Amino acid sequence: MEQLEFFDIPSPCRGICEVNSRGLCRGCLRNRDERFQWQTFSDTRKREILRLCTQRRHKLILETLAARAQAASGHAADSQTDIEEDEPRLPGT
Numbered sequence: 001m002e003q004l005e006f007f008d009i010p011s012p013c014r015g016i017c018e019v020n021s022r023g024l025c026r027g028c029l030r031n032r033d034e035r036f037q038w039q040t041f042s043d044t045r046k047r048e049i050l051r052l053c054t055q056r057r058h059k060l061i062l063e064t065l066a067a068r069a070q071a072a073s074g075h076a077a078d079s080q081t082d083i084e085e086d087e088p089r090l091p092g093t
Contacts, residue, residue: 012053013025013028016028
């Protein structure tokens with residue numbers, strides 16, 4: 001039995017409607033069907049899509065952090081003697 005909802009579940013669209021290499025929107029991380037059919041989905045299906053978007057976002061964050069760590073470890077082997085101690089650096093570099 002579906003729970004009664006008093007409010008519509010809003011679209012997670014962030015207005016960044018570009019597709020990444022996996023076919024997911026860069027803004028909300030929904031696939032094509034999830035974006036185009038949002039208004040036709042039941043509230044239960046919308047909640048499931050929001051859950052999937054959250055999972056996708058967490059996975060993307062972990063992949064990004066892993067890629068940055070790998071890149072940083074490759075650069076850590078480089079000589080740092082030519083970098084002045086007083087020179088400002090970006091966080092994580």
